[in-house]
Amino acid sequence: MRILAAGDHFVAPDLFARELTAEIGTDHTIDQLHLPWPLTPFGPVSEVDEASGDEDTLLAALRGARVCVTQMAPVTRKVLDGSPDLRLVVVGRGGPVNVNLDAAKERGVQVCNTPGRNAAATAEYTVGLLLATMRRIPETSAALTAGHWAGEFYTYDNCGPGLDGATVGLIGCGAVGSRVARALTALGAHVCLYDPYADPDTLREWGTPVDDLDALLRRSDVVSLHARLTPETRGLLGARELALLPEGAVVVNCARGALLDEDALCDALESGRLAAAGLDVFAVEPPPADSRLRTAPRLVMTPHLAGANISVAHNAARIAAAEVGRFLRGEPLAHRVV
Incomplete structure (x- = not known):
């Protein structure tokens, strides 16, 4: 299975990848995409809020992926419509505001978050x-x-x-x-x-x-x-x-x-x-x-730093990876929102 780890300068793609490997082993392909947040502030992208990066870059990175693990990637209707293989999005934050939840539900894409990480x-x-x-x-x-x-x-x-x-x-x-x-x-x-x-x-x-x-x-x-x-x-x-x-x-x-x-x-x-x-x-x-x-x-x-410490980054990656593990094993997801 192909998985995209779309990280940033806080929860880095390789941190997501390491936790995913620890959870699901090495039998899956984990590709990485590096988003510019927080060095570039998040903002609205198309119809979603508090996102980082752009739709076209994410679309290209998601080609063939069944799972996307991210904090800030803009999972918009355009991205979901252009990613027919995608079945799970795990957002490494308390609220998946960077995901169009209605569009995800329409396409049968499950969405999870990582509550309590920070x-x-x-x-x-x-x-x-x-x-x-x-x-x-x-x-x-x-x-x-x-x-x-x-x-x-x-x-x-x-x-x-x-x-x-x-x-x-x-x-x-x-x-x-x-x-x-x-x-x-x-x-x-x-x-x-x-x-x-x-x-x-x-x-x-x-x-x-x-x-x-x-x-x-x-x-x-x-x-x-x-x-x-x-x-x-x-x-x-x-x-x-x-x-x-x-x-x-x-x-x-x-x-x-x-x-x-x-x-x-x-x-x-x-x-x-x-x-x-x-x-x-x-x-x-x-x-x-x-x-x-x-x-x-x-x-x-202070510049929106309350939820930022090293432990939070590891918590987000670990909770997200555990959800991917449940998905692959066919178990109920712990933090499913859609």
């Missing part, structure tokens, strides 16, 4: 970004690098708030949010959770469930976003919602940029209503040169 990494990064934002770590580091021993950051007005005793509201409490909740509880925070799709009894294991978003915002010194981006959650935190937060609150987003109204966030930072914010994700990535985010005060920004 949950621990994203949770770790969220806590790190939250602490860096609250305690002004990047700002003070930059001052010292420039030769200034910034004693003014030790003053009451400038040293920043702490987590011990703070109320932290988490919006969304799945694989990432639940890990963040446990970590913050260990640091002395009081964690409140808003997730209308989660079982309240399960939420109680990690903090205090709150069944109304407005109520969560009114009581939260810090808010961290962990929801999926859907038509219902797009713009979830806008000007009205940010105004419900206590004065001096902190907002962190390591989920999806479009959950948060960036102009409203800038307004709240510029007015001083928010003490600080930390963003790892943006509505447009990278933010345009004229984005207000680039000049907003007390804003820590």
